[in-house]
Amino acid sequence: MIPQEFDYEHPSSVADAIVMLGKHGGEARILAGGHSLVPLMKLRLAAPDALIDIGGIASLRGITDTPDAITIGALTTHAQVAGSDVVAGGCPILAETAAGIGDSQVRNRGTIGGSLANADPHGDLPAVFLALGGDVTAEGPGGQRTISAADLFVDYLQTSLSADEIITAVRVPKAAKSAYVKFNRRAQDWAVVGAAAVVEGSSARIALTGVAATPVRATAAEAAFSGANAAEAAEHAADGLDPPSDTAASGEYRAHLAKVLVRRALEAALAR
Numbered sequence: 544m545i546p547q548e549f550d551y552e553h554p555s556s557v558a559d560a561i562v563m564l565g566k567h568g569g570e571a572r573i574l575a576g577g578h579s580l581v582p583l584m585k586l587r588l589a590a591p592d593a594l595i596d597i598g599g600i601a602s603l604r605g606i607t608d609t610p611d612a613i614t615i616g617a618l619t620t621h622a623q624v625a626g627s628d629v630v631a632g633g634c635p636i637l638a639e640t641a642a643g644i645g646d647s648q649v650r651n652r653g654t655i656g657g658s659l660a661n662a663d664p665h666g667d668l669p670a671v672f673l674a675l676g677g678d679v680t681a682e683g684p685g686g687q688r689t690i691s692a693a694d695l696f697v698d699y700l701q702t703s704l705s706a707d708e709i710i711t712a713v714r715v716p717k718a719a720k721s722a723y724v725k726f727n728r729r730a731q732d733w734a735v736v737g738a739a740a741v742v743e744g745s746s747a748r749i750a751l752t753g754v755a756a757t758p759v760r761a762t763a764a765e766a767a768f769s770g771a772n773a774a775e776a777a778e779h780a781a782d783g784l785d786p787p788s789d790t791a792a793s794g795e796y797r798a799h800l801a802k803v804l805v806r807r808a809l810e811a812a813l814a815r
Contacts (some may be wrong), residue, residue: 546584550593551724560597560709565591565684569706574598575618575657578649603656607752611639611717617656617679617710622647623656632749635723635815636739640671643725656710659695662757664700665733669696670758671723674739674750675714683708697718706712718743722811724804725752728791735750735792738804739778742812749805754786754797764805773813 547581552571564571570592572580583589595695597603603618608629615624624630640666644650644658644667658668660681673692680686683705695702704710720743725736725737736753738761747768749761786797 544585546581546589547587547590549584549591552593552595552602553599554595554597555604555605557709557711558595559584560595561599561682561684561707563593563595564707564709566725567595568760568768571595573657573709575662576620576649576653578653579657579661579663583630588615595614597709608633612714613717613805615713615742617712618654620714621645621650621655621658625650629659633717633719634675634715635720636671636675636717636718636723636741636812640723640739643667653714658704658711659713662696662698662700663733664755664757665735665753666758667723667725667734667737669697669738670750670752671715671739672715673758674723674741674748674759675715675718675721676741676748677713680712681708682711687711692783693760699756711782712800717772719814720812722805722808722815724811726800726804731803736786736800736804738808739809740805740812747776747809749780749783751780751784751801751805754781754784754801759784761801761805768809771813773806773809776811777802780805 552563555661557621572591574594574596605615607614621644622642631638678689679689719743723739725734732799739750741748752758761780763774767779780801786794788794
């Protein structure tokens with residue numbers, strides 16, 4: 544199918560992009576890698592009046608190392624994140640997750656900022672970002688603001704970003720003991736369920752994808768974890784959740800997968 548007609552804008556700076564968003568009155572969409580938005584447009588499930596292609600804004604690319612965290616430009620591709628020694632050394636869960644997204648074409652075009660802004664509940668990076676407790680820098684007409692991972696995802700494919708805001712950077716704390724595991728039926732498929740675990744001493748942050756309209760924290764499993772009891776804690780992974788049933792899996796099967804994958808993620812994190 545052919546997309547509906549749209550205007551095409553190609554800003555050279557973030558400031559220009561924000562002005563263009565305002566000009567179109569909330570009916571424009573930001574184009575980063577395009578692997579989520581363009582297919583929706585071709586199916587006419589999305590029909591923006593304008594696309595604002597931010598791919599030429601060099602300031603939105605790059606990886607910066609600091610003692611406690613890593614800051615990544617929003618246009619940094621999955622392949623660049625996966626291949627970064629800085630990310631692999633300081634936050635292995637992020638490098639490994641990026642390396643397992645889609646195929647090589649997706650990894651070389653898709654971006655970390657675009658993945659988080661798209662907020663797909665079956666995406667890998669949103670759950671990992673939530674487990675890490677990261678934050679994004681968003682810029683709009685009123686200036687910059689920081690949005691925590693806990694506040695970014697609000698509903699299915701919806702974030703707390705305003706229509707005239709752009710994610711410019713992603714910041715994640717360093718986390719040596721961390722791991723993400725997922726179940727998908729075929730290579731390169733979306734995850735049916737995925738689990739991210741970040742262990743710090745006797746506590747853990749655990750996030751799930753594929754069990755709700757947004758990535759969610761497995762708070763009951765976190766509360767049950769005492770530093771080494773991965774199997775026991777994982778039995779509570781689906782407590783308080785009501786996973787959806789669809790053509791990929793039933794809700795009961797998703798709940799079962801959550802328990803299995805949380806155990807595996809915790810065990811892999813503890814083994815680092």
